[in-house]
Amino acid sequence: MDISNYLYLSAILFTIGAVGVTIRRNAIVVFMCVELMLNACNLAFVTFSRLHGTLDGQVASFFTMVVAACEVVVGLAIIVTMYRSRRSASVDDASLLKR
Amino acid sequence: MTSSTHLVYLIALPLFSSALLLLLGRIADKWGHYVATAVSATTFLIGLSEFFAMRSREGAARSSVQTLFNWISVGSFKVDAALLLDQLSICFVLLITGVGTLIHIYSIAYMSHDRDRRRFFxxxxxxxxxxxxxVLGNSYLNLYVGWEGVGLASYLxxxxxxxxxxxxxxxxxxxVANRVGDIGLSLAIMIAFAQFGSVSFDGVKAGVPHASTAxxxxxxxxxxxxxxxxxxxxxxxxxLGDAMAGPTPVSALIHAATMVTAGVYLITRSNFxxxxxxxxxxxxxxVGAITLLFGAIVGTAKDDIKKALAASTMSQIGYMILATGLGPIxxxxxIMHLLTHGFFKASMFLGAGSVMHGMNDEVNMRKYGALRKAMPITAATFGLGYLAIIGVPPFAGFYSKDKIIETAFNAGGAKGWLLGGAALLGAAITAFYMTRVFILTFTGKSRWDDEAHPxxxxxLMWIPMVVLSIGSVASxxxxxxxxxxxxxLAPVVNSANFHSEKELMKPIVVSLLALAVVVLGAGYAFLKYRADVPVVAPEKVSLFTKAARRDLGQDDLNDLLLVRPGQALTTALVKTDENVIDGTVRGIAWLVQYLSYSSKKIQNGYVRSYALIMALGALALVATIWVVTL
Amino acid sequence: MHNLFSAALTIGATKTPEAVQFWILAPLAVLAAVGMLVVKKAVHSALLLAWIMISLAIFYIAQDALFLGIVQVVVYTGAVMMLFLFILMLVGVDSSGSLVENIKGQRGAAFAAALGLGGLLTSLIGRAIVPHEAIGLTVSNSAGNVQGIAQELFTQYVWAFEVVSALLITAALGAMVLAHTPKSSPSQRFLSTARFRGESLSATAGLAPSGVFARHNAVDVPALLPDGSVAAESISATLEARGDMIVSTPFEMKPQIEEEN
Known part of the structure; x- marks a missing residue:
């Protein structure tokens, strides 16, 4: 099997994640789509690691996971705060910037 | 050259008094004119003492200099604020302060009914x-300050x-007319600086022999x-004619005796x-010849006594300018004509003021007549000034004007005949219009308005007139x-070793000739205006008279050549400003506004839109990579 | 356990089984990803995401990234996804957003961008990879995958590692700050102290309840204060606004009562 298939998969998942971020309104789903994009990147990293025969890609992937964990913690806290004040998790409701 | 320490008081005292009167305001209304007159008299006394001190010195020591402070110091260009009192300037100092003091005294009475008399003083x-x-500045730049100062005072x-x-x-x-001339002076200063690196009279004089003719x-x-x-x-x-709008003492001092002769002073000062x-x-x-005829012709047609005198002033200064163009002598x-003119013209202007004072500020000579009985002193002083200006011996004008006519004839060749002829013709016309003024005002039948009680x-008014008329007789x-x-004046204007090269006529012949034309002019005026004079100026007059009444079309010419195009230009500029420049600015503003409104729509506040724009940005980035790695 | 690892390693090393595994799992993962976008309920999206993550973990292990595969399962699928579900519980499991788009042109532009991005990425990958044969991690993982990553982490990437630790602490603090809310209403203790410290002691004992000395329907009859005057505050503002309140003056205790006594 050609190893580049993993990369194609990674690209496809990333793109689907991007679409999800732009079209879904539920903040939690949007957030999950962001996680999907990060995971797609991780897959690419791991594949590159194998391609080049070094562990640097895996280390990068590891760091991505750590940062993603941080992001989830803060992001979910923001969603909770938002939900608490507006009783809604829709990102479209938080559109006060235009005024 | 002597150094002096008190020349500055000549300027500082009246300047201080002026500032004082202006700043104190109405508080000084009661006594301000006395202060001003006293200050003027003091400057005259300082001038006199300077004059006698100067006479007691000899040769080069006669001129004195006072350096006040270092005014401009830029690189090699240095100008001191310094005052120079020499044989030429002392003449002017005495004329200005002397006539000035007399006119101050006259104005106390003349302006007594004006609530702004303090401001006037x-x-x-x-x-x-x-x-x-x-007249005291030792450089063109110092002179320029005074030059602008008198312009301002004249305007005010x-x-x-x-x-x-x-x-x-x-x-x-x-x-505005003065500003045009002022530009000439400032350009002259710049040329002097560019050519000689100096703007002082001495510096320029030293540089003249090395400068190019152009x-x-x-x-x-x-x-x-x-x-x-x-x-x-x-x-x-x-x-000048319109300047007669000012109070008559002003016309006498500024627009007859002193300020208008500043041009003669400038040319004389720049003799080198x-x-x-x-x-x-x-x-x-x-310029001198044209103006002396121009002024004289205009003077023949004016019914306003002050305007007639103003035209006469113009003509007489034309004589002076003509004389300055005739060489060292x-x-x-x-200067001699300038000084004598200062006396007799000031005297006549004060006389005119006196007449107006008695006639409810009426200036139309056609409404005067037979005033000699009502105002004998005015008539006498005015008459002496009149005799002086037309050049009847032994009055002042005879000596000074004859010399100019003589010198004009001596210019030699066709030039001599032309200039001498013009000067002689001017003398005849002068005699005509001055006789006309005198007859219309003081003799004949009274044509007064009903409410006039001359x-x-x-x-306080006639004493200065008497003093001035003594000057116009004896000076x-x-x-x-x-x-x-x-x-x-020889040391200043270098006229000592002057010899007329070729005399067209003996001086006595010139004098007789001048007297003859004066008699002709005066006689013609006497015959013409002896009879009744209509109160309203007749409409059916010769084309020549009409032209003279309209100042020979000078105002119309100015209007046509300068004022109209100037106004058109201004209008065009305003239109350009409104449409093109403002249009551009507004257009830019409109464009920015339009773009802002358009791009504002992108900022819809939806985080998903921003995410989409980010995605598009990423797309663009990847597309770029795709293209460059092809 | 060790057997499982070695089994996984052998799977990664042999080509055909890996291909079989890929062609089974990859389409499912893509399907799940698409499903994430189209399902209405967020909780379904979360489950689909969990499935994708597990698939990815298997891919990691197949590609000699044993450590990352395990971490993926434990951290992502275990911790992070649980956190997501937890928040979903908080917000409401049943909350289902409408899928109708309400920003003009958003969906079209999104799909166009996605198509462009995907196409370009695929094309780029195709151009970049084709001639390469994977080197493989046999050499790098010779001391063991975990040991290899540890070697890298604590030598070459030690600075980044430390920075990431600071990031983690900051994120934890940030979450705490964000999630913290001040108490919404003052305590009873605070209120009673405030009553005694207020300007007047008239309401110290609390507002008089309505219906005291009731002669009518109690709620619309005002209470009387200790001095016999009417306490207007004892009537509900709503009743007052509706005009359902009985004029309170007749209920005032007048001195005449004392006279009767």
């Missing part, structure tokens, strides 16, 4: 200070009754332009330039006895 003192600075005084729009317009006209001609022409502006010479003469540039000198005589004669003016003889003034 403040301006008078300001004028005296500026005029003294003009012409428009003294600025509640009347016509007077305010007259003031503006005088100011530069000297340009310098001379610019100085002449300055003189035509300030001295109401052709082609900038049109403001004109001596070195024959072309500039020819320009000077042309001419300078002295110009009476002799108070002593010519005094100046001329033993060539006193010529010898006195």
């Amino acid at each position: 403040a301006y008078l003192n300001l004028f005296v200070a500026a005029m003294l600075l003009l 005084l012409i428009g003294f009754w600025n509640e009347r729009p016509a007077y305010a317009v007259a003031a503006k006209k005088a100011f 530069a000297l001609t340009a310098l001379g022409a610019m100085i002449l332009l300055a003189a035509t502006g300030k001295s109401a010479q052709f082609p900038l003469q049109s403001w 330039i004109f001596d070195a540039s024959p072309t500039a000198r020819v320009l000077v005589v042309i 001419g300078y002295a004669f110009a 009476h002799e003016s108070p002593s 010519g003889f005094l100046f001329n006895s033993g060539n006193a003034l010529v010898n006195w």
